[in-house]
Amino acid sequence: MGPQDGVRPTRSELFLGFFKIGLSGFGGVLPHARRLLVDDRRWLTDRQFTELLGLGQTLPGPNVLNMAVVIGARCHGWRGSVLAGLGLMAAPLVIVLTLASLYGRFAHSARLTQALAGVAAAAAGLVLATGGRLATKMERDAGSLLMVLAAFLAVFWLRLPLLGMLVVLAPVSIGLGWHSLRRELQAKQSGARP
Amino acid sequence: MTTPSLTALFLRFGLFSLMAVGGATALIPEMHRQVVDLHGWMTTADFTALFAIAQAAPGPNVIFVSLIGWKLAGIPGALVCTLGMCLPAALLAFAVGRIWDRFQHSPWRRAIERGLAPLTIGLVLGSGCLLARATSTYWQLGLVAAASAALSYCSSRNPLWWLAGAALLGGFGLLA
Numbered sequence: 001m002g003p004q005d006g007v008r009p010t011r012s013e014l015f016l017g018f019f020k021i022g023l024s025g026f027g028g029v030l031p032h033a034r035r036l037l038v039d040d041r042r043w044l045t046d047r048q049f050t051e052l053l054g055l056g057q058t059l060p061g062p063n064v065l066n067m068a069v070v071i072g073a074r075c076h077g078w079r080g081s082v083l084a085g086l087g088l089m090a091a092p093l094v095i096v097l098t099l100a101s102l103y104g105r106f107a108h109s110a111r112l113t114q115a116l117a118g119v120a121a122a123a124a125g126l127v128l129a130t131g132g133r134l135a136t137k138m139e140r141d142a143g144s145l146l147m148v149l150a151a152f153l154a155v156f157w158l159r160l161p162l163l164g165m166l167v168v169l170a171p172v173s174i175g176l177g178w179h180s181l182r183r184e185l186q187a188k189q190s191g192a193r194p
Numbered sequence: 195m196t197t198p199s200l201t202a203l204f205l206r207f208g209l210f211s212l213m214a215v216g217g218a219t220a221l222i223p224e225m226h227r228q229v230v231d232l233h234g235w236m237t238t239a240d241f242t243a244l245f246a247i248a249q250a251a252p253g254p255n256v257i258f259v260s261l262i263g264w265k266l267a268g269i270p271g272a273l274v275c276t277l278g279m280c281l282p283a284a285l286l287a288f289a290v291g292r293i294w295d296r297f298q299h300s301p302w303r304r305a306i307e308r309g310l311a312p313l314t315i316g317l318v319l320g321s322g323c324l325l326a327r328a329t330s331t332y333w334q335l336g337l338v339a340a341a342s343a344a345l346s347y348c349s350s351r352n353p354l355w356w357l358a359g360a361a362l363l364g365g366f367g368l369l370a
Contacts, residue, residue: 022253029254055294057314058307061283062256063217069284070291081288085280092253093260097272099247100261111365118364120246121326121335122356125342127219128322132347134315144312151316155223156323159231162213162224166313170215174309181305 007042011076011083017041018068018087029064029088043071064088143176197235197266200274207259207278214283216314218256222321225262226328235266238328245325250357256280334369 009017017036024032030053037044044052056066065085072084106112138144147169154165198206206228214221222245229235244265248258256279263275297303322343330336342356363369 025252025254029252051295051298054307055287055291057216058303058310059283059287059290060212060214061217061287062214062254062280064254065256065280066283066287069287070294073288073291078288081284085284088254089257089276089280092251092257093272093276096248096251096253096257096261097264097269099251100244100264103243103247111367114367114370115361115365116243116246117329117331117335118338118360118362118369119250119357120242121329121338121369122342122360123246123249124242124322124325124329125339125344126249126346126353126356127222127318127325128339128343129346130219131315131319131322132343134311134318138311138315139308144308147309147312148316148319151313152320152323153316154320155227155317156320159223159227161227162221162317163209166213166215169313170310173313174306177307177309178301178305181301181308 006044006048008075009041009043011080013041014072014075014080015083015087017043018072018084019091021064021068022088023091033064033067037071043075139180141180143173143180147173147176198233200267200270203263203267203271204274204278207263207275208282210259211279211282212286214279215310216317218254218259218279219321220314220317222258223317223324225259226324229262229266236262240265242325242329250361332370334363338363338369 021029021033021036024036034049038046038049052067052070053063055070056063059066065088068084068088069081072080072082074080076083103112103116135148138148150169151165154160154169155162210221210224213224226238226241230238230241241262244261245258248255248261251257256276259279260272260276264272267274326336326339326343330339338360342353342360345351345356346353360369
């Protein structure tokens with residue numbers, strides 16, 4: 001990230017920027033992260049954001065945190081990573097622990113318990129919608145659909161350990177991905193020929 | 195119920211960190227399997243209540259992990275689980291972030307991205323179904339889950355509205 005690509009934040013700007021991202025998002029912070037990083041502060045171009053999002057989603061772990069670590073590193077080395085990561089996590093951690101202690105204190109209230117049961121059901125719906133949205137955007141060839149089904153059945157129905165499932169399915173799925181990419185490339189090449 | 199030591203929690207969540215293909219949401223079935231089914235550290239009702247609190251608070255989805263840690267071992271547990279969940283992934287991101295651009299056009303990178311996407315989707319859908327089944331202790335709650343799924347799939351309105359609506363319905367005793 002040089003001067004030609006966008007604005008380079010100072011260390012405190014980096015911390016405060018991610019602090020704000022952490023505070024702003026309900027039910028996932030990615031849309032807010034994009035608005036702040038690309039539109040408001042211009043630390044990243046749209047393209048760079050998409051690139052980093054790909055990295056954050058491909059690597060394991062919390063997506064936004066992965067992005068924060070990489071953006072921080074590009075601006076200020078490992079100190080930048082630490083600042084961006086702490087900025088992102090600090091406020092949400094304090095808030096959620098405060099809420100949880102309050103809940104612990106008032107858990108005997110039937111009204112609160114029922115309200116929270118409603119929130120939990122609605123939140124389960126949000127997760128389903130997230131899965132549905134991702135599935136809509138996915139390239140839908142037979143192999144990918146099979147992998148979606150296999151992962152779903154393994155964790156939901158068979159309740160298999162995730163580690164074992166990943167060790168078996170990840171190589172298969174990446175192999176299938178490789179295969180369909182090659183086939184698409186060949187199709188494009190033969191289509192381009194007169 | 196024997197609570198795990200902080201070291202054990204750190205190691206367990208450190209492993210989770212590297213298995214979280216597509217983020218913390220994909221981990222929900224595995225966390226449920228371990229803390230509820232396998233070790234009995236909490237009930238399914240506790241698990242879904244913590245999930246609801248995490249969703250009702252601002253911030254990245256990973257704070258659900260902090261709440262599980264809090265339930266298991268108080269504030270130190272929350273910090274240790276959060277750190278365990280974040281540190282290995284952050285170190286990996288730090289290392290890979292330096293070379294990521296160089297592999298922009300590498301076919302392997304695209305194959306990995308494309309291959310992991312369906313697994314993430316299957317895991318997230320599995321999480322959603324597990325939570326929906328666990329939270330629908332009354333048919334009204336099942337209806338709320340279905341309505342919220344449909345509304346947030348079709349509309350780009352802030353999901354906080356659906357959560358607030360469900361909280362009101364529940365608070366007025368309409369969901370039990």
